[in-house]
Structures are given as structure tokens and as C-alpha cells.
Amino acid sequence: MQPRDDGTGDRGPFGRRREAGGTGGNVPGTAGGPVRDRSVGGGGGDACAGGRWGMGVTVYRRMLAYVRPYRLRLLLAMLFMIVVSSFRGAIAFLVKPALDDIFINKDTTRLAIIPVLILGVYLIRGVCEFAQSYLMRGVGQRVIRDIRDHLYRHMQSLSLSFYMKHPTGVLMSRVTNDVGLMQGAVTEAVTSLIKDVFTALFLVGVIFYRDWKLALVGLVAFPLAIWPIARFGQKLRRTSIRTQEVTGGLTSHLQETISGAKLVKSFGAEEYEVDRFTTRNAKLFRLSMKVVKVQAMTSPLSEMFAGVGAAAVIFYGGYSVVNGQSTPGNFFSFMAALFMLYEPIKSLSRINNVIQQGIAAAGRVFEVLDTLPDVEERKDALSLE
16 A cells, blocks of 8 residues: 555645646635636645735635524523623622721621622522533534535535545544534633623723822733733744644545455555554654644743733822822732733733634635535536436
């Protein structure tokens, strides 16, 4: 059995050698319908491989087009997300009266009220968080079901030559692995992004309400905290594309050797096939470790830069409290909101990683969807009965 290309090197994701100077098809948008090309190495995958931000947005918008049938569920989930985000701001806001009125001023009336308020906030927040998570995950599962149905139906309409050119394992990887990565970008990323944006807005409101000067000091480090997200995002997408291509080659190798086990045994090629598998598996390991490295570096770098702002706030805020310009409750309420604010900012790095991997996978899925059969039926063709 001769080795087949795994989609790396100078070949495209399906093992087809790229034409020199060819551009392939365009990435279809969501508004004007698909503009499809007969070449599988069309715009979807090349756009992702090119690393252009605009093309990445186009591919992601095309993914989100599958969400449109479920927009009512999505809107309801967004309402619950807003409630969850607002209550996170309320928790930080209640730190000041809890500290100043109860522990410093010894106000027994507030002692009876504030714990009940905090308990109510956490209770309502928990119910809303369950509701939004259930709704969004339900939307995500429906979207992935629709994409898989669409992809499989389209593959069944393609000509036999399509299957002769492309390894079975690679096509199986499109339907299973790539669509699975798209699920994270469509559901988890969207959910986290919306919730984190609203959480950040409410918390920013709290810190500016408490002390706008201190807020400006604390927010100075935020651009630095966002820099690693943008810096490593494109690198992660490129590595994810290569990882998915090698995964497809590995799946194809398994399919060939398991279904052709009699042939392997007949030629005594067991060790040869083991060596091929080991080589590809080692390549997949190296690429996977690159992804792990990028994901592991992003969050600590963001936290390190955010720590600069936190240190400046503690120094300036502590100086204000010592000199009687602010109360301990006001300062700790501010600090609680600020530290809560760093959490959604840090979460953006994880969301960006999921989106980049999803875009890379979507480009490969849309390559198949943009492929036309060699022979197309006429729209007015008569059915044979």
C-alpha cells in the first residue's frame, strides 16, 4: 500500500496539489447566497490560511447564518445573560454598604437587609445562568445538527470523482472533528462573549461611580492586557488549520488500514503501516503542543499586564483612604469590581482561541459545501418514475 498525502506540505487540505497562481473560489457571504467554485481548494480554507482578519470575519458570519432560525431562543438567552451580568455588578456594588455600614458604623438595620439582598442576588443569578446556559447550548446543538445534515446531504449530491480524489478519512474528519470545532465557536464563544461584554459594562459603571479618577488609573493597563489576545490569535488559527489537516490524514490512514487489513496482512506490511502511523501521530502531537503553548501563554500574559493596573490602584486608593479622602468600603467595593472586571477581559483570550479554531474548521467545511458536482441536473428536468 502506497502512502497517501495527509494534506500538508504543498498539497491542499484534501490532498490535492495546489495550482500555482490559482485563487480558488470566493468565500460565500450570508446575504447573497453561496458563490461556489468547482475547486475544493476554494476560498473558505485559503481565506483562513491567509490569516486575513476580514476573511475570518466573513467565514464566521457565514457560520452564524445557521443561527438565524433560532434567533428567538438566542434573544431570550441574551436577556438572561444581561440579568446575570447586572447581578455581578450588583455584588461588587454591595461591598461598600456591607463594609461601611455593618462593620464600621455598626448599623443593625443594614445587618438585617444586606445579607438578604446578597442571598437574593445569588439566587436569581443562579436561575438566570442556568436558563441562559440551557438555551444557548440547545441552540448550539441544533446548529451543529443542521450543519452536519447540510454537509452530508451536499456530499451525497457530489459526483463520484469527488470521492476518488479525496481520502475517506479526510471527509469523515470534516463531518466529525471540524463540525465539532465549529460548535465551540458558534455556542460557547458567542455565549461567553455576550455575557462578558455586558459584565464588563456593568462593572465599569460601578468603578466609575465609586471613583472615576481611580477608575482611569486602573483601566490604563487594559490595552496591554488585550495585546496578547490579538498577538497570538492569528498564530493559533494557522496552527489549528495544520492540526486539522494532519488529523484528517491520520483518520484516512486508519480507515485505509483497518478496512484493508487483509491486504496489509497479505503483504506483511504491518511494520510499514505502524511506522507511517507513528510518523503522522508524532506530527499531530507536535502541532497539538504548539496549540497548547499558545493557549497557555495568552492568559498569563494578560494577567501580568492587568497586575500592573491593580498595583497602581492599590497604591493610589490606599493613599486616598489613609488621608481620609475615601472610605474603606468605597475602596474595597472598587477593588472588588476591578478584579471582577479583569476576569471577563482574561476570558476574551480563551474565547478568541475557540473562535480561531472554529474559523479554521469552518473554512474546511465550507470548502466541501462550495464544491459543485461535475454534472448538475437542470432545474426543469423531468423526474423518472
